[in-house]
Amino acid sequence: AQTVTQSQPEMSVQEAETVTLSCTYDTSESDYYLFWYKQPPSRQMILVIRQEAYKQQNATENRFSVNFQKAAKSFSLKISDSQLGDAAMYFCAYSDSNYQLIWGAGTKLIIKP
Amino acid sequence: KAGVTQTPRYLIKTRGQQVTLSCSPISGHRSVSWYQQTPGQGLQFLFEYFSETQRNKGNFPGRFSGRQFSNSRSEMNVSTLELGDSALYLCASSLSGQLYNEQFFGPGTRLTVL
Numbered sequence: 001a002q003t004v005t006q007s008q009p010e011m012s013v014q015e016a017e018t019v020t021l022s023c024t025y026d027t028s029e030s031d032y033y034l035f036w037y038k039q040p041p042s043r044q045m046i047l048v049i050r051q052e053a054y055k056q057q058n059a060t061e062n063r064f065s066v067n068f069q070k071a072a073k074s075f076s077l078k079i080s081d082s083q084l085g086d087a088a089m090y091f092c093a094y095s096d097s098n099y100q101l102i103w104g105a106g107t108k109l110i111i112k113p
Numbered sequence: 114k115a116g117v118t119q120t121p122r123y124l125i126k127t128r129g130q131q132v133t134l135s136c137s138p139i140s141g142h143r144s145v146s147w148y149q150q151t152p153g154q155g156l157q158f159l160f161e162y163f164s165e166t167q168r169n170k171g172n173f174p175g176r177f178s179g180r181q182f183s184n185s186r187s188e189m190n191v192s193t194l195e196l197g198d199s200a201l202y203l204c205a206s207s208l209s210g211q212l213y214n215e216q217f218f219g220p221g222t223r224l225t226v227l
Contacts, residue, residue, distance in 0.1 A: 033213050043220075044116075044218050044219065044220050044221075045203065045205075045218035046218070047215050047216070050213075050215065052213065091156065095213075098169050099144070099146070099161040099163070099168045099169045099210045100146065100158040100161055100169050100171065101146070101148075101156075101158060101205075101216065102158070103148075103155055103156035103157075104155075105155045106155065106156075
């Protein structure tokens with residue numbers, strides 16, 4: 001069965017600095033997508049970034065980028081120039097042809113002003 | 114375009130009762146997924162519907178059921194509530210539910226079972 005592991009329950013970073021959140025996954029599928037979702041306190045879950053497994057190039061969305069290591073089954077999220085509004089729970093998720101998202105346990109990101 | 118809406122936002126029930134939660138997807142989206150979020154178990158997939166058909170179901174007991182209507186709106190039902198059913202229930206919609214589709218989430222329904 002597919003699994004997603006986030007080993008960092010909580011991370012903190014100084015405002016304007018860079019932070020990297022870790023995620024590893026396990027699957028035997030060849031075609032799948034990986035996602036990072038953000039859940040701010042008492043607010044809705046929103047997509048931060050996604051990566052197609054067959055694409056070698058790492059996805060980037062403004063200050064957010066991923067380091068996708070397919071062989072190592074690793075999918076980390078880098079947030080550059082951290083802002084107070086980045087404070088949230090960050091979830092790594094996996095999707096394949098089974099029409100479901102499989103989630104990691106989440107990492108709580110704290111931004112220190 | 115209006116986002117995903119879920120009603121009610123909060124519910125308090127007692128053990129043994131049943132509850133129905135509703136989800137209205139973004140206009141044009143035909144896939145609706147449901148997730149349970151708890152501090153202990155995290156986010157767990159309940160089921161996914163597309164064009165009124167359930168395509169996948171998570172590892173939950175038969176007390177959890179759902180359906181989707183022809184306008185893509187979806188409901189989930191939990192019968193014979195247990196204390197452990199207390200959770201945030203999230204609904205998400207996407208265009209077709211394909212693995213590459215972004216899922217858009219609603220605000221959730223907070224269910225408390227006493």
